[in-house]
Amino acid sequence: MANHDDRAQLIQLAEVLKRRDWPARIRQRGDRFTLTVTNPADEELNESVVCSxxxxxxxxxVPGGQELGPTADVEKVADRLQNMLRSVRA
Incomplete structure (x- = not known):
């Protein structure tokens, strides 16, 4: 059974990113929800986010365990994701 609390938290993060014009899409994979965030300037730069x-x-x-921050700090997590996706090719 999918965790709807996870989905609600991912929706909040997606909304913050979309307000900043960053594409963010929620998918269900098995019993988990994931959010895929894409750098709008370079679609090859993207990251998946889960709640844990x-x-x-x-x-x-991110899948594999790197914590981005608590769900209570959604704005800071969005900042961190954007910085990560901007600096991948730097």
Missing amino acids: ASDNGLAYS
Whole structure:
């Protein structure tokens, strides 16, 4: 069964990114939801984001475990994602 709390948190992050004109799309993969974020200046630069449990509650992370920040800090997580996707090719 899919975790709808995860989906709601990913929707919040997607809305922040879309307001900044960054494409963000939610997908369901198996029993998990993922958010794919794309650099609008270079569509090859993208990252998947999931929600996962952390010591401080629910957090955004990339598959494989790198934590991006708590879901309560959605603006900071959006900043971090944008910085990550801008600097990949730098």
